[in-house]
Amino acid sequence: MSNNIQWHKVLDDKNKLQEGRVVTVTAGHKDLCISHYKGKFTALDNKCPHQGGPLGEGSIEKGLLRCPWHGWDFCPHGGSSGDYDDGLETFELKVEGDAIFVGLEEEGPHEETVTDVMVETMVNWGVNRVFGMVGHSNLGLADAFRRQEDKGKLKFIGIRHEGAAAFAASAYGKLTGKPAACFAIAGPGSTNMFTGLWDAKVDRAPILALTGQVATQVVGTGNFQEVDLVRAFQAVAEFNQRVEHQSRHTELMTLAIKHAILKREVSHLTFPDQVQVLSAKGAKAQTPKGRITSLTVAPPQEQLDEAIDKIKTAKRPVIIVGHGARFHMDRIVQFAEKLNCPIMTTFKGKGLISDDHRLGCGVLGRSGTPVASYFMNEADLLIVIGASFSNHTGITPKKPIIQLDFDPLAIAKFHKIEVAVFGEISRTVGLLNETSEDLAKDKIDQTEEIVARWEIWRAEKQKRLAEDRGKGISSIYVFDALTKLAPENAIMCVDVGNNAYSFGRYFESKDQSFLMSGYLGSIGFALPAAIGAWAAVDNERPIVAVAGDGGLCQYLAEFTTLVKYKMPIKLIVLNNNELGKISKEQRAGGWDQWATDLVNPDFAVYAQSCGGFGIKVHRQEDLKKAMLQHFENDGPGLLEVEADVKLI
Structure with a gap:
């Protein structure tokens, strides 16, 4: 037996693996299939040589281990495939008490890949926040992120929808002037990011989009989740490149970031699956030293x-x-x-x-x-x-x-x-x-x-505060209360719709910063933008997101992201069960009001079910107490306000 064998416990209790069954286990960084047949346990490679089917999810039929994908058969003891020459590798196995151990050659040190040095280059340029979703076509790049996060040099925030990742990165760029990265798999994961990328583009926020891609050899063949991402991103990205085997990899990342910073634009790099794990062959990460000029240019x-x-x-x-x-x-x-x-x-x-x-x-x-x-x-x-x-x-x-x-x-x-x-x-x-x-x-x-004009306006607001139709709380009252109770240095993330118009008109700012989807005017911006803001300031400044019920439901699942990362974001939703701004536009244009009514969950109960704070207010006299309670809560929370769609 080799002295370099490392034993891994893969099952605590052999008795839980029934006779005639198989199971997938992990030893170190390797998946294995453990079979139990005729009283004997065997450790085999978990990948079927046909298309990599997970044999541990298969079954033993008539004495043969059958692949769950295409039915290829193997001996459950020795891995033989009968008359074929593509049998399975087997591994040393021992039983101690009830536990099963598998012996593997001791893993050598990690060999740096091109994605390792590209991500290190990205971090060296100050791009150290990534929002995205890990998936099958970006795993090599994701592992490079993990290594930088383990070193404390990068923060990865896993979201529930790639559109939220792009909005979060856009908001980060608007707030800081520096790019963050959004990250997705090939195909639908990448196309989901388009709206947030266009938001960044039209509002001139620097942003870096990093996408996985299917293997280059199947691009253009109609392969599963295959979209030509360079062509797809052509309209939105100022810098738009596929990472190739022979690319100057760290230079490519440097150019992408320079374009994002200097042009305040979208840069996109797509990583074919096979390129992500190529050896870096000693290549070193780049830094911005000597690569960017001062921008403090005087006018003519x-x-x-x-x-x-x-x-x-x-x-x-x-x-x-x-x-x-x-x-x-x-x-x-x-x-x-x-x-x-x-x-x-x-x-x-x-x-x-x-x-x-x-x-x-x-x-x-x-x-x-x-x-x-x-x-x-x-x-x-x-x-x-x-x-x-x-x-x-x-x-x-x-x-x-x-x-x-x-x-x-x-x-x-x-x-x-x-x-x-x-x-x-x-x-x-x-x-x-x-x-x-x-x-x-x-x-x-x-x-x-100026003093006199403010007095006139505030007197007018007092008149509007007295209006009450008995159909919910007026937006004027909501934003008057928010003016009095919101933290003076908060970052305020605003959605679109009547709630945004009322926010701009009635909320009186102090030292707050404001983020919104400006030229694109995209509904759903507020909640993912708050995630981007939190990634920029951590817990150093309070963050408040204000949305209507229509906007919030676009990315409602991201409330679980707040809970997962313990983001103390305070969400306020004005719920009138209607796309109120669109109804208003229909009426103003002489159209019939149509298809703008909404069916909503109980947002406060939803927040509670996710593990956050949730409170709902029906009456004007209860609003300030509830809002104060909302702001005093330590973790993520949601205040739902039953709002009057007409009092805006």
């Missing part, structure tokens, strides 16, 4: 001078900031304070300045406040920073506009503007701040007007 001087001249002559300028300004607000607020200049935001930029700030005017547009729209209409100059001029925001082209942005394609995208300033936003606003003393001369101080 003539553009800056033109903007300065325009600001000098304005009496009532206002600043409008969008999601693209989210990492630069300290300098923007400093600039506004020197000008005593109102700041309003797009809906995607909600919360970039607190509504309590003396210059804060809330959200502009369809989800906005009359405070913001008043100051835009009264302004003689709009200074637009990191915003994209969507119809939803409604920035008027009738006013003189200075637009500052780090993306030249975003500048004057839809119509002519007066002054275009291309440069990194912090650098550009910093240069404006250096001249702001001169710029502040002869400006009308609008701070008292």
Whole structure:
């Protein structure tokens, strides 16, 4: 007997394996078939040589071990296949007491694969969060993730639907400006990610999509779960490559991540099954050192001078900031304070300045406040920073506009503007701040007007708070309560629909950050986005997700993901048993209201059944107490609010 044999206990009690039966066991990293026939136990290779059928799931018929897939027969003792030359390997077996042990050659050290060095390269670039689902066509890549997680360098979050993985990674990119990875098997697992990838693409969030693929030799043959993923991802991915045997593997990963970061785009790599386990042959992981440039680019001087001249002559300028300004607000607020200049935001930029700030005017547009729209209409100059001029925001082209942005394609995208300033936003606003003393001369101080307009709006909200049709709690009341009780530094994840419009209009922000599906406007975003936010901040900041019943049901099973990873995410669902926004659009368009009614579970009971906290509120007078209880609970939880579909 070899000195390198390692014995593995595979069965605690031999008596539980009946005479004439077989069972699959695992010894180390190897699956084996244990047979019990004529009083003898035998350890055999578990894979049928035909197509790898699991013999431990087969049966012994007429003295032969029969494969459960195609009925091939083998001797249950010696593995012989009769007249054929493809019998089964057998392994040493011993019985000690009632336990059965199998002896295998001691495993050698792990040999690094191409996926090992590619994943290490990914981690070296700071991409250390992966959302996805492990499956049969991505197991080699999944094992590379596992090795990095075992070293404490990567966090893998297993989700229940690949669409949620893509949304989570998109939200992570929106919040941090850095890419995370979403991960799926070939075929349906990969195509499930498309909506979340498009969300990232249109909102310019960096994201890395990693997909398994069937063996290259069967691509194009109609093989099981075979989809040409390079062609399928062509429209959504800026960088889109198949990993090949002869690829420069770590360079391929480096290029994918560089495209995601620098272009704020989708990068996709697909890994054929056989490539995932290729030897790295001594290849080393790459790092970003020497591979990426600083992005703090100053604007052309003539553009800056033109903007300065325009600001000098304005009496009532206002600043409008969008999601693209989210990492630069300290300098923007400093600039506004020197000008005593109102700041309003797009809906995607909600919360970039607190509504309590003396210059804060809330959200502009369809989800906005009359405070913001008043100051835009009264302004003689709009200074637009990191915003994209969507119809939803409604920035008027009738006013003189200075637009500052780090993306030249975003500048004057839809119509002519007066002054275009291309440069990194912090650098550009910093240069404006250096001249702001001169710029502040002869400006009308609008701070008292801001106070007055907020008073008018808050008085109007008080009137709306008194409305009660006896058909559920009004959204106005829900978001008024949320304003008072939500943690001031929370990350707020918003879905789409009437709940989102009401959220934008009635919730008054403090130091919260907000995440939403902006240009794509995808229903179902809020819950998976909260998972992405938690992966970015862990438990350092509270996370609140707000959804309607229609949106929540898109990814309702992800509540079990919250429970599995102990994510203390607070979910609030406004349940009106209707796709309320669509009903509203049908009525507004002169259509009959049709097919928008919903049948829902008891969401609070569902949350409890998953192992989380769940509470349901029917009456307005009970809402604040329930919401406080919800926020004070330590783990994942769900507050269900029976809402009035008309009071939005």
